[in-house]
Amino acid sequence: MDNKIDVNQLLAQMRSMSAQAQKKPDISENLPAGQASFASLLTSSINSVNDAQQHAGSLAQAFEVGDSKVDINEVMINLQKANISFQAMTQVRNKLVSAYQEVMSMPM
Numbered sequence: 001m002d003n004k005i006d007v008n009q010l011l012a013q014m015r016s017m018s019a020q021a022q023k024k025p026d027i028s029e030n031l032p033a034g035q036a037s038f039a040s041l042l043t044s045s046i047n048s049v050n051d052a053q054q055h056a057g058s059l060a061q062a063f064e065v066g067d068s069k070v071d072i073n074e075v076m077i078n079l080q081k082a083n084i085s086f087q088a089m090t091q092v093r094n095k096l097v098s099a100y101q102e103v104m105s106m107p108m
Contacts (some may be wrong), residue, residue, distance in 0.1 A: 017077070045092075049085045057081040 056078040063070045 013077075018082075045089065049082075049089045051106040052078070052085050 056075070059070055059075045059078050063072060063075045
């Protein structure tokens, strides 16, 4: 097993991931121009997090069974991306619950 890391390949992967992270998803495809519903935004975000977790899980499973096409670096990066996206989603959920509780405690 070769433990050498190709720095140029790693740098290219990091640049690619950076470009992907900066892209904003187009969630308003079924709505009039400039109007995106909160529900569709939330649904799209949850689906994106789920997809990231599923992809990371399948890569990890492929690595565990010895698939030579799967690199440990790719597995670890995808697992971390899935973890970070899940943590971010959890924080958004916490803020939504807090906002809901605050609105519900307002006097009518």
